[in-house]
Amino acid sequence: MNINIHISHLTPTTSKPNDMAHKLLIAILLCISMMYVPSGAVAATSDPTAVKWHPGHYYIIRGSQKNNATYLSQVYSELKATPALKGMMIRYFWNDLEKSKGVYDFSSIDKRLAELSSRGKRLVIQVQTKSFNKRQVVPNYMKTAEYEGGEFDISDYGNKVVTGRNIKLWNLQVQNRLTALFRAMGKRYNSHPYFEGISMIESAMGEPIKPLTKTQVTNFYNNKIIVQKQMRLFFPNTMTIQEVNYPRPILASFVGRLKNIGTALSSPDTFIEEKGLLFEATKYDPNQGVYNYYSEFAGTIPMVPTVMSNNYKNTKGDGTGYVPTISQILAFARDTLNANYIFWTREKHYAKVLEVLNWKGQRNAPAGGLNPKCPSAYSSCTS
Structure with missing residues (x-):
C-alpha cells in the first residue's frame, strides 16, 4: 500500500503555522510512514547506497547440520548467551x-533468516562453487557441452587423486548462470535488515587433474571479478565478500580490483605462521602473500578473516607450527589482519571460542573488540 502525503498540502501557505501544530503534524506523518515500511526493508537513510554494518564475531555452522533442528537449537542458545556473536554464516x-x-530453492535460507531475525542475530551466506570431497557443485542442467560440463576435477597439490571439484568459470555461460543466481538472491535478500553479507569461496583453484590453458586460468579470475562487480550491483546495501588465499602471482591485481569494487576481503584460513600467506615481497619475488593486503587496505574495504578447523590445530597448514590458543588467533586476526568481522567455524573447539568471546574485552566492547569503523569504500553504513 502506498501513501503519498505532502506536507505542503496540509500546511496553510497564506500564514505561518503554529510551531506546536507543525511539530505535531511532523510527528503524525512520521508515525504513518513507519507503519507502512515493509518489515524486511533496510532502515531508512538519506543515502540509498548505505550498507548494513554490524561488525563483530560470527559463527560458521556445519553445512550438513544447517537444517537440523536439534543442532540449530543448541547454536541459537549459544548465540543468545554470547553478545559478541552477532550472527552466523551458512x-x-x-x-x-x-x-x-x-x-531456485531458497527455503532453507528463508527459515534460518527468520529464526535469526527473531533473535536479533544476522545471517551471512556463502555460495560454494568448489568442493573438497568430490561433491558435484553445479546444477545438473550444466552437465552439457554448452557449459563444458560446468565443473572440473581437482586434487591436492602434488598428487593426481581426485579430491574435489571447481567450476569452469572461464566459460561465459557458467559465469552468466552464476551471475543469475546472485541476481535472484539480491532481489530477495538485499533489503532485509538481518541479511548481513553474501560471500564467494576461496580464490585458490585447486590442482586441476587435467591441465588448464593459460587463457582458461586468466579468464577464470577475470570472470570471478566480473561476478563480484555484479554482486555489488545486486546487493547495494549488503556486504559482498571474496575469500582470497592463492595464487600469489595474481594477488596484486586481483585484490586491487576487489578494493576498487568495494568487495570485502576474506580468507579461508587464519594461520598465524603460514609463510605463503604472510610472504613479504622481495626484489627476487614481488608476489606478496594475501595477509599483507589486510594492513594495506584496512579502513578502505571490510576485513573479514575466517577461522577454520585446521587453524585451531596448528599455526601452519603443514602442521609444523604450534597449537595456538583461541586468544592468540583472535589477537592475530584483530591486530595483524585489522578484522572488522571474524567468522569462527563451530568445530569441537567451540566451547573455548565461546569462553574467549565472553571475556570482558569482547563481551562489552563495540564490535566485540574488533575495528567498528565503516570502510571508506562505502558511502555510509547503517547499524
Missing part, C-alpha cells in the same frame, strides 16, 4: 540453491 553449494535452470 554455506550452500550452488546446486543446493538452483534445482533446475532458473528455478
Whole structure:
C-alpha cells in the first residue's frame, strides 16, 4: 500500500503555522510512514547506497547440520548467551540453491533468516562453487557441452587423486548462470535488515587433474571479478565478500580490483605462521602473500578473516607450527589482519571460542573488540 502525503498540502501557505501544530503534524506523518515500511526493508537513510554494518564475531555452522533442528537449537542458545556473536554464516553449494535452470530453492535460507531475525542475530551466506570431497557443485542442467560440463576435477597439490571439484568459470555461460543466481538472491535478500553479507569461496583453484590453458586460468579470475562487480550491483546495501588465499602471482591485481569494487576481503584460513600467506615481497619475488593486503587496505574495504578447523590445530597448514590458543588467533586476526568481522567455524573447539568471546574485552566492547569503523569504500553504513 502506498501513501503519498505532502506536507505542503496540509500546511496553510497564506500564514505561518503554529510551531506546536507543525511539530505535531511532523510527528503524525512520521508515525504513518513507519507503519507502512515493509518489515524486511533496510532502515531508512538519506543515502540509498548505505550498507548494513554490524561488525563483530560470527559463527560458521556445519553445512550438513544447517537444517537440523536439534543442532540449530543448541547454536541459537549459544548465540543468545554470547553478545559478541552477532550472527552466523551458512554455506550452500550452488546446486543446493538452483534445482533446475532458473528455478531456485531458497527455503532453507528463508527459515534460518527468520529464526535469526527473531533473535536479533544476522545471517551471512556463502555460495560454494568448489568442493573438497568430490561433491558435484553445479546444477545438473550444466552437465552439457554448452557449459563444458560446468565443473572440473581437482586434487591436492602434488598428487593426481581426485579430491574435489571447481567450476569452469572461464566459460561465459557458467559465469552468466552464476551471475543469475546472485541476481535472484539480491532481489530477495538485499533489503532485509538481518541479511548481513553474501560471500564467494576461496580464490585458490585447486590442482586441476587435467591441465588448464593459460587463457582458461586468466579468464577464470577475470570472470570471478566480473561476478563480484555484479554482486555489488545486486546487493547495494549488503556486504559482498571474496575469500582470497592463492595464487600469489595474481594477488596484486586481483585484490586491487576487489578494493576498487568495494568487495570485502576474506580468507579461508587464519594461520598465524603460514609463510605463503604472510610472504613479504622481495626484489627476487614481488608476489606478496594475501595477509599483507589486510594492513594495506584496512579502513578502505571490510576485513573479514575466517577461522577454520585446521587453524585451531596448528599455526601452519603443514602442521609444523604450534597449537595456538583461541586468544592468540583472535589477537592475530584483530591486530595483524585489522578484522572488522571474524567468522569462527563451530568445530569441537567451540566451547573455548565461546569462553574467549565472553571475556570482558569482547563481551562489552563495540564490535566485540574488533575495528567498528565503516570502510571508506562505502558511502555510509547503517547499524
